[in-house]
Amino acid sequence: MNSVIGLSSGVGKAGHMDEQDLSQDRRATLAILARGTETELAAPLARHWPDLAVRDLKRPEIGLVMVRGRMGGDGAAFNLGEATVTRAVVELASGRRGHGQMLGRNPRLARMAAIADALWQDAAERPLVERDILAPIRARLARAATQTRAETAATRVDFFTLVRGEG
């Protein structure tokens, strides 16, 4: 979660992004959307874009991703086991295509994430997506991470080695 929270939203740079920056920022956006809840996506979409024309290029689909690990943590890859994933691709009337993909089995959620991704790509809509969708999710994740880190820190342990007496 560090990686997500640590990344800037990129809004300030809008209009001056080269392709590399854009895909970095879009990646960060997708990372946030993948962690959104149904309410966090549904409410702002209904409020700001109630009559959005959305075409399903890829209807929401549940499938599997084989999760890989590395031997010893950083060595050669091996297959650890699978995880359920839902994905969807939509197209807006503007022609912008959005991708939604996240762990779990929630077709509605994946489709809403795809819509939010498509909206975000439109420079005119991006500030609203940022303010009412991404920022609240990011804030919740940051709060949860802070709480977890504080609880974990309270269990930090200092062991003392008892020295055996000589003679």
Next chain:
Amino acid sequence: MYVAVKGGERAIANAHALLAEKRRGDTGVPAIGIDQIDGQLALAVDRVMTEGSLCDRKLAALAIKQARGDLIEAIFLVRAYRTTLPRFGFSEPLDTGAMQVRRRISATYKDLPGGQVLGPTFDYTHRLIDFALAADGGGDAVTPAATAPPDDSERMVRVTDIIAAEDLIEANPAPQDSQPVGDLTRDPLGFPAGRDLRLQNLARGDEGFLLALGYSTQRGYGRNHPFVGEIRMGEVEVELFVEDLGFAVPLGDITVTECQMVNQFKGSLTEPPRFTRGYGLGFGHCERKAMSMALVDRALRADEFDEERKGPAQDEEFVLSHSDNVQATGFVEHLKLPHYVDFQAEIAMLRQMRAEVAARLSGQHQAEAAE
């Protein structure tokens, strides 16, 4: 041999209805919810995910409910479910070094960069039954967990990296991301198996079986002098390369437990001695499983270190062929299905053998009587 039988439909349907009734239990007691299983029997969920080889908490919790708490039955259900889904691809390998750590301990170093954090653990509890949890509303109210300001000044580097910085431990096999990675769900297991296939097999293997094998190595059946270099548990990001986008997209976080076992050294005429490694990784909080996996992983590397294979834990074919509890339960439990024809054949053979013995004995008696 099992021979197909017909009939019994009504009895089977009634038995399943009875099972459903027994599953529900006393209707005066509220039915248990999936969220309750997920939240309050979390470690059972973790085990079903790891051995079911499918990371999905809600699904594993549902399987536990359907299986009446029989975890191997639940694992079976999860394994069957996964066969109904298409595969979208492979994730980027997890980066456990970037884990949002909730527990991290080491038995090799007292002081570590980033420190040791116990997290939610049974370690150091007294294993006394807590009757307060059984009281009316017992455990409903909990004292909020203590908090402390986290020390972010130091990264929690892997303990094995600290040892590796001094070149005191063998290097991990280098990532060769162009090489295909063996997958047991696609190709049948063959021997000798690469370490990738062995680790996949162990990751989904039965905890009890691997625990016993790991224990056997400690008791001398393939001794390799293990230390827990590090156990860490927490959240890691899963990423999937999406062709249309041209980059790896984060899909969210999963909880994993990792065990780095540091084992006694190996050197050669040309190489200085170094510690050797055993590795364990599983979904959720599965410490016992990850430790057992690491012990068995190291034991199965016997050939790499010219070790004589003496213990069962070092016997690759034995371990990998018997670790899967769904396969094992299938073959053991099929014994209770009708074997009537087979058994009739055995009875006929037994009767014939007995008749032959009786004939021989009576022949001897007659011969003796004649003498």
